Amino acid sequence: MAHAWKGYRENSWGQDELKPVSRVSSNDFGMGLTLLDSLDTLWIMGMDKDFDEATEWVTQNLDFSRVTQTVSVFETFIRVVGGLLSAYELSGRPIFLTKCVEITDILLAAFKSPSGMPYSLLSMSGRSTHNHGWAGGGCVVAEVGTVQLELRALSHFTGDRKYADIGDRAFFALHDTPNKVAGGLYPFFVSNTNPPAFVSNSVGIGALADSFYEYMLKAHLQTRGTEPRFKAMYLESSAAIINKLVRTTNDGVTYVVDYNGMSEVTKMDHLACFAGGMFTMGAKKISDLPDAARHLSVGLGLTQTCYEAYKAQATGIGPEVMTFVTNPHAAAAKKTSIVPWNHNANYILRPEAVEALFYAYRLTGDTKYQDMGWEMFQAMERHCKVAAGYTGLRDVTRINAGYTDKMESFFLAETLKYLYLLFAPTDLISLDDFVFNTEAHPLRVFSPTW
Numbered sequence: 001m002a003h004a005w006k007g008y009r010e011n012s013w014g015q016d017e018l019k020p021v022s023r024v025s026s027n028d029f030g031m032g033l034t035l036l037d038s039l040d041t042l043w044i045m046g047m048d049k050d051f052d053e054a055t056e057w058v059t060q061n062l063d064f065s066r067v068t069q070t071v072s073v074f075e076t077f078i079r080v081v082g083g084l085l086s087a088y089e090l091s092g093r094p095i096f097l098t099k100c101v102e103i104t105d106i107l108l109a110a111f112k113s114p115s116g117m118p119y120s121l122l123s124m125s126g127r128s129t130h131n132h133g134w135a136g137g138g139c140v141v142a143e144v145g146t147v148q149l150e151l152r153a154l155s156h157f158t159g160d161r162k163y164a165d166i167g168d169r170a171f172f173a174l175h176d177t178p179n180k181v182a183g184g185l186y187p188f189f190v191s192n193t194n195p196p197a198f199v200s201n202s203v204g205i206g207a208l209a210d211s212f213y214e215y216m217l218k219a220h221l222q223t224r225g226t227e228p229r230f231k232a233m234y235l236e237s238s239a240a241i242i243n244k245l246v247r248t249t250n251d252g253v254t255y256v257v258d259y260n261g262m263s264e265v266t267k268m269d270h271l272a273c274f275a276g277g278m279f280t281m282g283a284k285k286i287s288d289l290p291d292a293a294r295h296l297s298v299g300l301g302l303t304q305t306c307y308e309a310y311k312a313q314a315t316g317i318g319p320e321v322m323t324f325v326t327n328p329h330a331a332a333a334k335k336t337s338i339v340p341w342n343h344n345a346n347y348i349l350r351p352e353a354v355e356a357l358f359y360a361y362r363l364t365g366d367t368k369y370q371d372m373g374w375e376m377f378q379a380m381e382r383h384c385k386v387a388a389g390y391t392g393l394r395d396v397t398r399i400n401a402g403y404t405d406k407m408e409s410f411f412l413a414e415t416l417k418y419l420y421l422l423f424a425p426t427d428l429i430s431l432d433d434f435v436f437n438t439e440a441h442p443l444r445v446f447s448p449t450w
């Protein structure tokens, strides 16, 4: 973290993200994205001077009224709102709550739609909204269902329940949209009409849907299990995922597939590794979960698979999308190989595999997950570290195959934080007291008074 932060501080201070090879910055958000996404990591790691310096930048320079970009509402929620909430939660400094309210009140314009589901994109200057053309004109399920932890925490901090209500309305509108697959699987795109309708048939738990399932469980845990609606959704959807999308090979490799509306697609996104953590946590935290042993074996099985996906590549780092090839010859050992799917062999510093290890270690106490994390971290040190920070890789199956030249803000917010916490005392951000938003920003659990 010290190395990544130094690179950002020296080359991109106050900008969104650093390109650590060319040492220039990108500014898709115009809000000092890496700085805001990193605040709580600095705090947790005891980098106090850096935290103070970043706080000063927020106080003096963070001015949302000057931002002119058109931003992703979802990304701004999970990184900017989430980052500010955690910084406030951990440090108690009021400036973070003030800024959090400012940006959230701007983002709420995106929820002014017939269904109450947020549009994907918001112009920060004109406040106009629209959806991605590639989503059939509709909203993306993951984007609709991944703002609720943040909005509910903000209601808790401000005492104003409008935030929670707006997020919950969108979440349950999604739940009430007819024609889910197998009862609990949500097609990727949904029209922003009243009533809403799904505008695709494809389902999966990687890109486009992932964190919606994660938030069913985490919203339940955030308010100490006081709201049965979230739990009911998680029970329905987690069972549907296990019954319809989870596969285990003869040699014991557990993975998830997508379904494209007509047939199964044997591909698993790196993003879907988050489900290792989700199933493990559901099994351990929901005391009356039906078939909890199966949920635990799926959670730990997916965690193991994501580790194996790293180990199987020449760089020791897992690909963006993987597939599973089992040797069909009876004479040969029926060993499953994990290889990139359809040339998606890049790695963009994503956290989900180490995130799953963090949950597995914290919830089982088995130190083998620390060993796995150490191996993966060493591979990142060998292949992703450059003079000004860390970069993604173009092809994890070959050594020296080139850099993406991007240090994603989630590398500092998530990947490094989960790695650090994997080796820290378990009472540092205890899973009894905190839930992590999907960008790894910890939020304290609470009993709602609104």
Ligand code: DMJ
Pocket (backbone or CB within 6 Å): 078, 211, 271, 350, 351, 352, 410, 414, 438, 439, 440
């Ligand atoms: C992060 O922004 C979050 O983890 C999100 O849920 C998914 N994509 C990236 C990391 O891969």
